[in-house]
Amino acid sequence: MAEEWKHxxxxxxxxxxxxxxPYSPAAVKGGEAIVPNVINAVEVARNRDIPIIWVVREHDSLGRDVESFRRHFYASDKTKLLVKGSPGAELVEGSWNLQDSRVQTPNCIRQTVFDAVSLDYDEVTVIVDATAAATAEIHNANVVDMKNIGVATPTLEEWCHTNN
Incomplete structure (x- = not known):
């Protein structure tokens, strides 16, 4: 691994x-559009020998381990989301063939970033066009908030050309 990527x-x-x-009731608008950028980021990371951590959500079929604002998805058999072992919990086509982000900028991405900053990680980066939100305005507002706490927010192209 190159010295500049060892951390x-x-x-x-x-x-x-x-x-x-897009057919899922919890799909993030624009989520499908970022899949190619996520795949490219993974390929770049592999080429740089950067470790990749795949974070997935899996819940029990009754929704007992889900946040209260998502429990309505478990009210019927039709709308259960991310149930362990279900097709919906599988990785999206295109990412699994890479050997296996949350999409939602204001939720998992932002929370992970704020946790990393609060734990004093030296450099935290979010590849801004490999994540999305319900609207561009929500996405951009969260990106501004992350920039305000010192997070780097390059595009995939900018990140790929960093310390080649």
Missing amino acids: TVLLVIDMQKDLIL
Whole structure:
């Protein structure tokens, strides 16, 4: 591994069918569009020997381990999301063929970033076009908040050309 990447890890968060595919009731608008950028980021990380951590969500079928604001998805058999072993909990096509982000900028991405900063990680980066939100305004507002606490926010292209 190149010296400049030896303290780098790529987190790919919640790239699962129930969160990405447009037919899912929990799909993030624009989520499907970022899949190619996530795949490219993973390929770049592998080429740089950067460790990749795949973060996935899996819940029990009754929703007992889900946040209260998502419990309505477990009220019927039809809408259960990210149930362990279900097709919706699987990684999105295109990411699994890479040997296996959350999409939602204001939720998992932002929380992970704020946790990393509060734990004094020296450099935290979010590849801004490999994550999305319900609207561009929500995404951009969260990116501004992350920039305000010192987080780097390059595009995938900018990140790929960093310390080649």
